[in-house]
Amino acid sequence: MKLPLSWLRSLVDVDLPVAELADVMSLHGLEVEEVATPGAGTAGVRTARVLDWSAHPDADKLRVVEVTGDGGDGSIELVCGASNFDVGDVVAHAVPGASIPGMTMEKRKIRGVVSHGMLASARELQLGDDHDGILRLPRDTPLGAELTELLPLGEPVIEIAVQPDRGDHLSVLGVARDLAAILDTRWNAPEIPTAPTASTIPVDLRTDGCVRFATWSVDDVTVQPSPPWLAQRLAQCGVRSIDVVVDITNYVMLELGQPLHAFDLDRLRGPSLVVRGSQGGERLTTLDDQVRELVDGDLVIDDAERPVSLAGVMGGLDTEVTPATTRVLLEAAVWDPARIRRTSRRLGLESEASKRFERRVDPQGADRAVARAADLLARLSGGTATGSDVVAGGSTPAWAAPTPVTVDTARVGRLLSLDLDTAAQAALLVRSGCEVESVAHGHLEVTAPSWRGDLTRPADIAEEVARLHGYDAIPATLPAITQVGGLTPQQRLEREARSIALAGGFSESVSRPFVGGGAMVGVAPSNGRVVLSNPLAKDASAMRPSLLEGLLQAIRRNVGQGRPGVALVEFGRLFRPVDDPVGDVLDATIDGVWRWRSPDGAPLPVQPRAIGLAAQGLRVGPGWLDQDDRWTLDHVLGVLDEVVDRLAPPGDAAWRLQRVAVEREGLHPGRTAALHLFGHEVGLVGQLHPSEADDRDLPEPVVVGELLLEPLLLAVPEGGHPPIGSISLVRHPAMNIDVALLADDQLPYASLEAAVRRGAGELLDEVWCFDEYRSEQLGEGRRSVAIRLRLQDPERQLTDDDAEAVINAIAEQADAIGATLRR
């Protein structure tokens, strides 16, 4: 809402400097977005009459114009590019030495003709967007006058942001009233004429969507341009001047907040009006020449035969005022905010009228608004107001009725931390126009003025008290919070997972979790997508089914920047439909509730937390020539293994991840493994398939990994995992022995290690794999895996016999799983 300062000051007694006023407004709920001064910098621009003009001898589109000089005498020649004027017109002449915003005039030659200044357009003077030609003033304007004396050039215009519950701020009067309350001063309503005794045309009000319908008829109207003061006020408010009739309806709407509509009375059939709710299936061509299909519930105004206005939103084209109009029916109605909102949303049509109606207009404001408009129309178009009529709805719905609110003033004071007694609070509320009555000790019954639909509950009254008293008076205290704050054990472990990835050299990426088609899918793949109804872009049509796509795109951007290597980790949710395989995985691996639901019990999309990793190129670099250290799957697996190790219940071997070789789209068929927990796929690691890397323009190798964290996190009890028991440090020396197990590729390493562990029994301290060997002798599809064991006994030193016994036991265990101990 734009508020020209002079307009505001005409309705409220305020003489603060504009910067101070803007501050006061912002601190009291009238949020100032900008104070502009359109036309500032205009000086020396004078009114002049066009005496003569002729075409420029050397330019098709220019005119050589002769205008009156200083004081209206003499004549001055200049060159002008506009053609919207003729002899006799009064124009704005920026003489040499004068200035308009951003420009100073001087005498100069234009195509051989000396131009003494220029004729200014409204746009050049920042009086609106109209640049069809130069500014023309009424012919009776005094000549030789400073334009700044005639037009509000450089006047401050305060623009405020209007809150959705403060429809009353969508008018100069509404802001003036609020300022009066804030500053504890007086506001003045414009003078309203008395209504003519004759009535207008018959109006039949048949819907509870309208509580008041006021009309005035004005005859003998001449549809002509508005006087400059009116056009300029509209321009200051960002509204284009059309003609005096339309301009007056807009002017009164801006002034009083009540939208108005003007019908050409001679084009209304009957003439009579019916105000009703549509049953749907009707059509109406609105002022913007669009055919609108009405649906059940839309509010509509008919004449005797057909719809003529989409009520509260936009009038009909057939009955609009035209230059030929002589009889005007002005209408101001009060519509149900919810119904106007519904229609406006459905049609995607927000007009200045609907914007006000859906924020609630003053139910008592229609009568005076239409009277004000009729009075202005009579004065500015030479017409005569001939009749007026008001039709009121049968009952007053809740939104239109002022409901008394009883407030406990002690409670209000406590809530606000303000030491305001009952009388002080009552005084503040009276400033707002509330009727205040003391109903019991410390209790007030407050009835809001008709224009304040937002004061319906004690909390609203509390806010009004605080707002007028000033939020600045509220002291700073701290609440007594009587709990131990902190992260839950689950949250601490999640942070620990991040630390592990960072320590592994991966930097944390945060990506926008949208994907288009063809996104890389990681763990437990499916084609299921959480699709967006109103995506921002085609390549952001769904939520990510995996963290990998975002990571790969980030890797690509870094490669594009010429990075020799990059390793990224992301923590976040991935999104799958309700019945996605990932849901089955979570069901199988989580003992408890993991699914998010709506309050009505309906399941939301599956959205588990996960960690994703992707890396490419040199781990360090560009570094020393002797260092050629690249990111490999080992680095990805290292992080994921450590994450599971730290997050899983301590000491519980069942939580160890099992790696199972798999083949997946986009990944190298021989270098991809699913990560299983309790036999279910909770993760995936792999190297990008050469063709996939090629498609993505990524230098090989690119390694990726993804792991669902949800099963690990939800396994953390409320008090955290129980502390892990200590170990006794054996003092007798340990003994290392190496074994080599020969097995088919199908037998995973985990089975071999398990056999070794079983064989070593209680003597085993630690075990690790240190070599893999293949040869023709061993045969295709077979490999020998070398494993080192550290054995120890807390009671005694181990001997060769112990080693022999362990090796024999391992041989037996190996046999049992189809492997062979190599001797």
Next chain:
Amino acid sequence: MTDAPEDAVARIVELKAEALAAIAAADDTPALNDVRVRFTGKRSVLADLQKGMRDLTPDERKERGQALNSFRAAFDAAYQAREEQLAGAALAARLEAERLDLTLPPRHRPRGRPNLLTQVEHEMLEVFIGMGYRVAEGPEAEAGLFNFDLLNIESDHPARQEMDTIYVAGFDDVVLRTHTSPVQARVMAVQDPPIAVVCPGRTYRADAVDATHSPVFSQVEGLVIGEDITMGDLRGTLLAFSRALFGADRQIRLRPSHFPFTEPSAEVDVSFDGPGGNHGWLEILGAGMVDPNVLSMSGIEPERYAGFAFGIGIERVAMLRYGVTDIREFFEADARFLAHF
């Protein structure tokens, strides 16, 4: 071969001189060892002379014994001295050979850095945790009931449109949450007052991407509910937060505003001192006293309890605090940006 006894003594004297010269000439440990073998080994001249002792008369034996002892003493002393000398030289040579130029940059290990948004989120959470808050989280694809209705945003409320919501297809009313406030509703649904939580997380709006807008951003929401919670408590809490994040000399100011889920509501500005003595206020967050409707919809008696809530944009804090001017940089994972913070 057997020399005459007197010749033998003379030979020993000669040998002594030869041996000492050889020791002095040995220029490394193996050469020195060779000298020892040559002069004192089992097959040396000296060994022969020693063996010949038993054929001598007592006087001769005494004379030769003295000569041999003299040889041995001189040889051992010289040998040991030379051995130490050579070992010292070898060590010195090794140390010299092993000299490293530690002024050169080392061969680094890769360094991973947390995202700036994570760092700022943690800084923010630290402040509230220090004041006794717990941390709660919730889903990002959220029920409209939690995101709107239970926060007092009815289906045709203008605020619902102004939030530029992104909707999930195939569901009746599931949205990408437009704020982390639904987590507050989820907390209130399961926990009785007193409540003090902060809810960090990702949020979404249908905003086109530019330097100051992102369809994805992050918030920390706070909610405190108790029997005697006041607007002064809200102001004090936000003042403490602003000073912790931006500096101990900061002031805040509250301006009346409107949010459907709070009443009274406020926009909160923090003071700043710009270059050239330029003082001013920067808007950092929205806050207010929890609307009674929100409390009663979550089963909390508004007659008994009051509370405050606030929502702070993490990107906004990060931009103000670290001078980031383009919000897109948070989401690009440019290695230079990640490594910088």
